[in-house]
Amino acid sequence: MALKSATATADVITSDHNLITAVLTDARLKSRLAAMPADEKTVVLSNEENSSQLAHPAWKEWDSEGFHTARETPLSADMDTIALPVATPSPTDCMDSGFVPFRGVAMIGGGKVCDADYRLVGELGAGGTGIVYQAHQRAVDREVAIKVLRKNLSQDAASRNRFLTEARVIGGLDHPNVIALHEVCIDQDGGLFYSMKRIDGTSWDQQIKEMSLSDNVQTLMRVGDAIRYAHSRGLVHRDIKPENVMLGRFGEVLLADWGLAISHDPKESSEAIDHTIGGTPAYMAPELATGDHRHVSFATDVYLLGATLFQILTGYPPHHGETLLECIQAAATNKIRPTNVQGELMDIAKIALATNPNDRYRTVDQFLEALDLQREHDESARLVKRAQGHLKSANASNHYEGFRLADALIMEALEVWPENRRARDLAKELSLEFARAATDQGDLDLAISLYESAGHGESEAAARTRRLRDQRNANVEREGRYSTLFTHSPDAGLLIRMSSSRVVEANRTFRELMGYDEDEIVGKLMTELNLWVCPERRDELIAELQRNQRIDNFEGQFRHRDGHPIDVLISGRVTKLAGETMLISSIRDISIRKQTENDLRRSRRRLKDLQALAGLATWSYDAVTKQVTWSDEVFRLAGRDPAEGVPTRTEYIEMLHPQDRRKMKDAIGAALVNRAAYEIQIRIRDASGYYRHLIVRGQPICDDDGKTTEIYGVLIPQNSKTTRSIEH
Numbered sequence: 186m187a188l189k190s191a192t193a194t195a196d197v198i199t200s201d202h203n204l205i206t207a208v209l210t211d212a213r214l215k216s217r218l219a220a221m222p223a224d225e226k227t228v229v230l231s232n233e234e235n236s237s238q239l240a241h242p243a244w245k246e247w248d249s250e251g252f253h254t255a256r257e258t259p260l261s262a263d264m265d266t267i268a269l270p271v272a273t274p275s276p277t278d279c280m281d282s283g284f285v286p287f288r289g290v291a292m293i294g295g296g297k298v299c300d301a302d303y304r305l306v307g308e309l310g311a312g313g314t315g316i317v318y319q320a321h322q323r324a325v326d327r328e329v330a331i332k333v334l335r336k337n338l339s340q341d342a343a344s345r346n347r348f349l350t351e352a353r354v355i356g357g358l359d360h361p362n363v364i365a366l367h368e369v370c371i372d373q374d375g376g377l378f379y380s381m382k383r384i385d386g387t388s389w390d391q392q393i394k395e396m397s398l399s400d401n402v403q404t405l406m407r408v409g410d411a412i413r414y415a416h417s418r419g420l421v422h423r424d425i426k427p428e429n430v431m432l433g434r435f436g437e438v439l440l441a442d443w444g445l446a447i448s449h450d451p452k453e454s455s456e457a458i459d460h461t462i463g464g465t466p467a468y469m470a471p472e473l474a475t476g477d478h479r480h481v482s483f484a485t486d487v488y489l490l491g492a493t494l495f496q497i498l499t500g501y502p503p504h505h506g507e508t509l510l511e512c513i514q515a516a517a518t519n520k521i522r523p524t525n526v527q528g529e530l531m532d533i534a535k536i537a538l539a540t541n542p543n544d545r546y547r548t549v550d551q552f553l554e555a556l557d558l559q560r561e562h563d564e565s566a567r568l569v570k571r572a573q574g575h576l577k578s579a580n581a582s583n584h585y586e587g588f589r590l591a592d593a594l595i596m597e598a599l600e601v602w603p604e605n606r607r608a609r610d611l612a613k614e615l616s617l618e619f620a621r622a623a624t625d626q627g628d629l630d631l632a633i634s635l636y637e638s639a640g641h642g643e644s645e646a647a648a649r650t651r652r653l654r655d656q657r658n659a660n661v662e663r664e665g666r667y668s669t670l671f672t673h674s675p676d677a678g679l680l681i682r683m684s685s686s687r688v689v690e691a692n693r694t695f696r697e698l699m700g701y702d703e704d705e706i707v708g709k710l711m712t713e714l715n716l717w718v719c720p721e722r723r724d725e726l727i728a729e730l731q732r733n734q735r736i737d738n739f740e741g742q743f744r745h746r747d748g749h750p751i752d753v754l755i756s757g758r759v760t761k762l763a764g765e766t767m768l769i770s771s772i773r774d775i776s777i778r779k780q781t782e783n784d785l786r787r788s789r790r791r792l793k794d795l796q797a798l799a800g801l802a803t804w805s806y807d808a809v810t811k812q813v814t815w816s817d818e819v820f821r822l823a824g825r826d827p828a829e830g831v832p833t834r835t836e837y838i839e840m841l842h843p844q845d846r847r848k849m850k851d852a853i854g855a856a857l858v859n860r861a862a863y864e865i866q867i868r869i870r871d872a873s874g875y876y877r878h879l880i881v882r883g884q885p886i887c888d889d890d891g892k893t894t895e896i897y898g899v900l901i902p903q904n905s906k907t908t909r910s911i912e913h
Contacts (some may be wrong), residue, residue, distance in 0.1 A: 192859060202670070207341060215510065217471070220329075222389060233836055239856060240410060246875050251256065251435060259903055263750070266569055272623055273508050278509070281367060281900050282290075284620070285369060285370060285371050285377070285855065286348075286368070286370050286371070287370065287371050287372075287373075288302040288303060288368075288370035288371070288372065288723075288847060289301040289373050290302070290303045290304075290305065290320075290331075290371065290372040290378070291303070291304040291305060292305055296487035299717055301323070302322065302323055302324060302370075303318050303320045303321065303322055303323070303329070303331060303380065304316070304320060304321045304323070305318045305319070305331075305536065306319040306320055306321060306328075307319050309330060309555050312442070312444070313446065314334065314338055314344060314347070314348065315333055315334050315348065315444075315555045316332070316333050316334045316335065317332045317333075318330070318331050318333065318382060321590070322367075322380065325474045327383075328378070328383045329367060329380045329381060329382065329383045329593050330381045330382070330384070331379065331380045331381070331698045332346045332378060332379055332381065333372075333376060333377075333378040334376055334377040334378065334902065336376065336421075339373075339374075339375065339376045339377065339592050345377055347444070347738055348377050349365060349369065349377065351443055351444045351446070352366060352369040352379040354367050354420060354443045354446045355379075355443050356369070356379075356383070357412075357413060357418065358412040358414065358418065358420075358443075360410070360411055360415075360728040362410050362411035362414075362438055362439060362440055363411050363414070363415075363439065363440055364381050364382055364384070364407065364431065364439040364440070364441045364599040364858070365381065365382040366378055366379055366380070366381050366518070367379075367380040367382070370783075372585050376491075378427065381441075382430040382438060382439075384432075384433045385433055385435075386430060386431055386432045386433040386437065387429035387431075387433045388428050388429070388430060388431055388432070389404060389427035389428070389429065389431070389432050389438075390426070390427035390428040390430075391498065391685035392432055393427050393496070394500065398497065398909075399542050400531075401497040402494075402530070402556060402560070403429070403496065404432070404438050405490065405493055405494055405497065405556070405747075406489070406553055406556055406557075407438040407548050408425065408430055408438065408440050408493070409490055409552060409556075410442040410553070411439075411502050411554045412425065412440070412486050412490065412549050412762050413549040413550060413553070415446070415486075415546075416486070416548070416549060416587055419448050419616070420443075420446050420447070420448060420449070420484060421442070421446040421447050421449045421481060421485055421486055422443065422486050422489070422736065423447065423463060423464050423473065423481070423485060423486070423489075424442060424444070424464055424489070425440070425468070425490060425492075425493060426465050426467075426468050426489070426490065426492075426493060426502075427493060428498065429441050429442040432894070439721035440584075445463045445464065449482055449483065464489075464516075466504055466509065466512040466515075467492075467502035467503070467505065467512060467516075468489055468492040468493065468496075468502050468515045469504065470484075470485045470488035470489065470492075470493075470516075470519075470542075471514075471516065471517035471518070471519045471540055472485060472542065473516070473579040474484060474513055474514075474516035474517035475517050480542060482542060482565070482862070483548065483549070484543075484545050484547070486544075486549065487542075487545045487546050487548070488537060488538060488539075488545060489550055490537060490549065490552055491533070491534045491535075491536070491537020491538045491545070491552070492534075492537075492538060494506075494520075494533065494534040494537065495524075495531075495532065495534045495538065497525045497526075497530075497534075498528075498530055498531055498534060499522070499524045499526050502522075502524060503521045503522055503538060504516045504521070504522065505521065519538070519540040521538060528557075529559045529563075530559055530560060533552070533555045533556065533559060536555075537552055537755060543758075545766055550724060551600050561601050561602050562602050562605070564598075564600075564602075565598040565601040565602035565605045565608060566598075566605070566607070568594045568595070568597050568598035568601070568608075569594070569595065569607050569608045569611055571594050571603065572590075572591040572592075572594035572595045572608075572611060572615070573611065574896050575587050575588075575591035575594065576588070576591040576611070576614070576615055577588045579591060579618070579619075579622070580618055580622075582625065583622040583625060585619075585622070586815065587613065588618070588619040588622065588844075591611075591615050592612075592615055592619075593847065594854045595612045596612075596613060597760045599612070602627050605621065609733055609840050610764070612639075613639045613640065616635045616636070616638050616639035617635070617636070617639050617641060617646075619632075619635050619643075620632040620636045620639070620646070620647075620650070621632075621634060621646075624646075624650050625655070625656075625663060627764075629650055629651075629653055629654035629657060630654065632650045632652055632803065633654065636650065644711070648707035649652055660761075660843060671690070671692055671769070672693070673692075674692060674694060674771070675883075676694060676771045676772065676773050677694040677695035677699075677753075677769045677771070677772040677773070677774070678690075678691070678694065678695055678696045678769070678771055678772065679691050679768075679772065680762075680767055680768070680769055680770075681711065681768040681770065682766070682767060683759060683766040683767060684765070684767060685710070686710055686711045687708065687709065687710050687711075688706050688707055688708065688710075688711065688714070688769065689707070691703065691709060691799065693837070695772060698751065698772070698774055699716070699745055699746060699751070700745050700746035701744065701746055701800065702745060709887055711733055713770060716741035716743045716744055717741065717743065717744070718741075718743065718744050718893050719730070719741065719742060722741040722742070723741070726739050726741065726755065730757065730759060731766065734759040735757065735758050735759065735833060736755060736756060736757045736770075738754055738755075738756060739754070739755040739756070739758050740752070740753070740754055740755075740775070743772075751774060751776055752775045752778075753771045753772050753773065753774060753778040754772070754775045754776070755770055755771070755772055755773075755776060756770070756771045757769060757770035757771065759870065777889075778888065778889050781889075782888075789805075789897070801816065801818060801899060801900070802816055802818035802819040802821070802822050802899055802900040803815075803816045803818070803819065803895040803897065803898070803899050804819050804897065804898055804899070805895060805898075806834065806853070806895065806896045807894070807895050807898070808857055808892055808894050808896065809835075809895075811834060812832055813832065813833060813837060815831050816830060817902050818900075822879060823840070823869050823871065823877065823879075823899050823900070824869075824870075824871020824872050824873070824874060824877055824904055825840075825871065825872060834853075838850065840872070841867055841868065841869055841870075842867070842869075842876055844868075844869065845865075845866075845868055846866045849865065849867060849881075852865055852883060853883070853896065856883055856884075856885040857885070857893045857896070858894050859894055860885045860887055860891070861885070862882075862883060862884045863881075863882070863883050864880060864881070864882045864883075865880070865881055866878065866879070866880055866903065867879055867880075867881055868879075876901075878902075878903040879900050879901065879902060879903055880900070880901040880903055881898060881899075881900055881901075882898045882899050882901070883896050883897070883898035884897055884898055886897065
């Protein structure tokens with residue numbers, strides 16, 4: 186219920202009294218208000234001469250106690266309007282005398298329509314002092330709204346003056362959020378009314394629960410624009426609430442009901458200020474509830490805007506009471522209804538609802554700036570929330586695009602609200618997660634820059650990434666050198682991925698050797714190429730690699746593309762390249778050497794056969810296998826039973842006379858190292874213990890590299906000379 190001013194004699198309420206005093210000192214008024222439940226509607230309290238009268242907009246006639254009788258079920262009492270007396274004398278003259286024009290009004294259900302300037306269509310609403318109708322204005326053929334002073338007040342000069350003052354206030358306000366007044370007139374019965382723009386819509390209080398928080402705040406800001414404009418004209422509204430705001434079908438937001446507006450100038454003396462009191466208890470500022478006109482100021486409207494914001498957030502206004510009297514007392518003590526709603530908007534509302542006007546926003550501009558800033562904060566928070574979703578997805582997939590989208594949203598959030606700490610914290614979290622993902626994917630330089638941007642450049646994770654980067658760079662340099670050597674090596678080479686046996690690279694020498702093009706080899710499995718002539722040798726090579734991670738001088742045969750075999754010598758190392766286990770192999774064509782060796786082997790077999798036929802004492806020593814071979818004649822000359830077998834190199838040295846052992850070792854060593862032939866005299870012990878004097882000749886055989894692979898020679902008897910073994 187709202188409180189509107191009414192006239193009273195000076196001895197009813199003095200300037201030292203307030204609203205609570207007025208209620209508590211008038212037993213009849215106190216009893217009536219205490220008996221009114223919270224579902225009552227508008228009440229008007231007037232003090233005329235020695236009598237007080239209480240009126241409700243839905244009541245028609247005064248009852249015997251000075252109250253109107255009800256004609257319909259009343260609505261919420263603590264959110265509607267009543268009027269209280271003021272300490273000003275009743276005027277004797279009406280302000281409308283002689284200058285307010287006449288306009289005929291055709292009432293509903295009566296009057297000649299053709300003679301009327303306005304034809305009433307239906308009632309739109311009612312207040313403590315007036316009723317609002319929808320009407321048709323004939324002169325301009327338009328639908329308007331007219332507010333008519335109640336008949337019971339139409340002959341009261343004070344009521345007529347207040348009604349005209351209200352019309353002049355509205356007429357003096359030219360703002361898109363203030364309802365436009367067309368004209369103020371007198372009807373054929375002498376009643377006052379004024380016509381206004383007709384809004385095709387409903388009052389805000391009928392839509393507020395269905396509207397979104399954002400739309401309600403936007404509506405409040407447009408109401409605030411109207412109040413800001415009114416303050417620039419020196420007016421305080423005093424009755425801001427959703428019921429007094431009209432919402433049009435096409436987005437119009439219009440603040441109406443300026444009946445309680447008063448002129449306010451901080452420089453005016455107390456005597457010059459309009460001492461009327463009033464407001465709506467459910468929204469009322471303490472200075473309105475106490476009726477202390479000295480503290481009614483622009484800050485009062487700030488309070489009412491904060492009360493409306495409180496209702497937007499909680500669904501109910503800040504003050505409440507089981508009776509109208511309790512609600513007025515709650516407003517006077519600024520008892521705010523409890524709520525669990527929290528957040529920046531509620532903080533703004535609480536500042537505006539401060540008991541002391543000096544603790545509120547000093548101007549409506551400051552209040553609106555706080556809402557603007559909160560909207561920016563809210564937008565920034567929404568951007569951060571979206572960024573969190575993208576960051577979560579990016580963490581799950583390690584997808585760079587998700588990180589970049591999250592980063593763009595965070596940057597936008599910080600641009601809107603640079604002090605958004607959550608956005609700053611999320612930016613650091615994003616940099617760290619992005620750095621982790623970049624590290625996992627090998628983008629180490631990017632990862633390090635992200636650690637540094639997050640202020641974690643000296644962290645253990647950043648240090649570990651730097652070590653990986655340094656290791657990678659070293660590997661790249663090493664691999665670069667290897668690639669050059671591998672590509673231009675005179676030996677054939679293959680680079681094979683160990684996990685799959687797939688060829689990663691084959692150099693030009695290998696391709697020319699085997700007769701393949703690059704695309705016929707690279708990317709193929711070794712089993713698909715079918716290179717090995719003998720698969721068993723391939724298996725032996727693989728087993729050796731698995732045991733030792735290397736292979737040296739492994740002989741095998743590869744099959745050329747045209748099918749002919751190629752003897753190869755394979756050496757290789759298993760190593761890590763770019764984080765993968767690879768086999769780097771070097772393959773040499775030894776077909777000519779093998780042909781030469783085979784020819785030599787055949788020649789030697791023929792020679793041995795000829796030597797055997799000629800009865801020559803021939804021998805050989807294989808430097809690779811350490812195997813010694815003797816012909817039958819050697820057994821005879823050395824006096825050794827063939828059944829004992831060919832002695833080993835060590836056993837052979839032991840058979841020599843002690844004085845001959847050193848020179849025999851030296852001769853063999855020179856043949857192996859320096860490829861030197863030799864002829865020396867030796868004494869060799871036979872089976873009976875005698876030393877036989879012989880001449881031994883040796884000739885080394887070398888491979889293509891000049892390395893001695895075998896020594897062969899002959900034994901020549903020395904005049905059949907023998908000595909006893911005891912002779913040294």
